[in-house]
Amino acid sequence: MSIQLLPTELLLQIFAYCNQRSFKYDLFSISLVCKQWHCISRRQVDNTSLQELFYYGNHTPCQIERMCSLLEESRKLLLNDAHIIKSIRIHVCDDWFRNIHNQTYLSKILSLAQNVKTLKIQFSDRWYLAATKCEPPYNILPPCYHTIENLIVLKHTHRLVDDGLTDLVRSLPKLKWLDMCSTDQYPDLVLALADRDLHHVSIRESKFPELHECIRNWSNLRSLSVRDLRNECHALFVQVAETCNHLTILEFTRGCNSGGLHKQQEQDAIVQIVQRCILLKRVSLGGIDFQEYQTLEKILYHGRALISLSLTQCTNISIPKEITESKIHNICIMDCIHIDYWFWNRILSAGMINILYNGIDVSEIENRGFTRYSGCSWRRNNFPI
Known part of the structure; x- marks a missing residue:
């Protein structure tokens, strides 16, 4: 009996064995045998799968x-x-x-x-x-x-x-x-990047001391993610604050090899971004020692459109003053140490809705009307998930 004479239902069962990630090339090949097989196989793999x-x-x-x-x-x-x-x-x-x-x-x-x-x-x-x-x-x-x-x-x-x-x-x-990722500055790469009207940029595990020269021409930048950069970033952030008025997302994870000579300047520049980029909605910071710089307080005070704040592997987290103007609804605190008691007291009183926290002491969150709904995730009572 010729395989061409097999009923459609049986061919569907046979082709189903190819409908796995490792065998979809075979299913693609099958679809090119003839029009009949093409129609049948496309029931198993749609355009999205291809x-x-x-x-x-x-x-x-x-x-x-x-x-x-x-x-x-x-x-x-x-x-x-x-x-x-x-x-x-x-x-x-x-x-x-x-x-x-x-x-x-x-x-x-x-x-x-x-x-x-x-x-x-x-x-x-x-x-x-x-x-x-x-x-x-x-x-x-x-x-x-x-x-x-x-x-x-x-x-x-x-x-x-x-x-x-x-x-x-x-x-x-x-x-x-x-x-x-892991792409260092080449002789002409800065000029090539500066000539592009980029909207979203992510630089990871690289060395780009002249990246701020590119930022001068990226006035339409919407999101910037800088992680584990192997050089100081304060000049970069100052340029972002001066140029990128449309920025809505800022992610910064301080690299272990980025040095410590300009920590305060970096944090001051981040605050400048929050002040000047009035459309900024989400800030994610990692590996930062806030010490006595009052950076968090300034971010919460000046972030007029800020609705989400994420802190990962940060230390010395505190807010010296009451929060009255913050509109932040979502906060993430992961793997952080030295969290001041008053930080929780004030952050939980500021209209927070969603909390992601993996610390040990969660009693303060529970006492403020939050319910754990999965893993490290908490949501204020009376708000639907």
């Missing part, structure tokens, strides 16, 4: 080649599956450089997928050993790729030479969202 396949899949070199051939076959059948791809994630490992066709395959994929908005490039621990003898992995896009708006680059090592990232940034005229 989008997740391209973004969450760990695209090693062999998978890049297979993806390319599948998309080309789809185009020949006039199915145009490439048009539903919004995000692509590439895993660059040492094997990437052993096949000279990898970048060609990826370039073909991007030329077929005209609606790609997000490109994520993730490097393995050993990629740089092979990269020293090969073409930079960033040279994968046609010149001026006009659709990509979000670029995510995650490294595990630091290199002090320009390996093509600057050219990649320059080739993305619509870039709005930038997320970089």
Whole structure:
């Protein structure tokens, strides 16, 4: 009996075994066999699932080649599956450089997928050993790729030479969202970034002493996340306060290697951001020793639009004065030490609704009309979850 004669119900059961994350490539292949199988298989995997396949899949070199051939076959059948791809994630490992066709395959994929908005490039621990003898992995896009708006680059090592990232940034005229990890400042990277009208920026585990030069031109910046930067940040925050009037989210985790010479200047600059960025709604701070700087009091007093405050691994948390003007509804206190008793007394009296806290003593929270509803989460009574 020919497999073409099998009833639809039986084919659905067979195809269901391929509807798992590790086998969705097979289901995609099945959908290209014939029109009947295409219609049946698409009951198992919808457009959203295919989008997740391209973004969450760990695209090693062999998978890049297979993806390319599948998309080309789809185009020949006039199915145009490439048009539903919004995000692509590439895993660059040492094997990437052993096949000279990898970048060609990826370039073909991007030329077929005209609606790609997000490109994520993730490097393995050993990629740089092979990269020293090969073409930079960033040279994968046609010149001026006009659709990509979000670029995510995650490294595990630091290199002090320009390996093509600057050219990649320059080739993305619509870039709005930038997320970089372990990416140090290259000679021309600051100029390339300053030339972009970025709205969302996240810099992690990097060294960018001249990042404030980029901020001068990012007047439309909506969110800034700076975590574990290996240099002082007070100049950066001063520039943010002067330039970024539309900022709504500020996240800052102080790096263990960022030094301690300008702690007070950093905190004063954060207060300046809260004062001047009148649209700021969420502030998240980590690894900060507040000491005697009264930073929290000033943030709560000047944050006119602030509704959420998060403190992680901070010390010496206190509020010397009563809070009368704060509109904060959500507060997160995680892994913090030396929390003043009056901090809780005053913060709980200021209209708080949601609390996330993993400390030992929770009696004060319970006595102020809050109910634990999951793990470390508390909510004021009479407010629906």
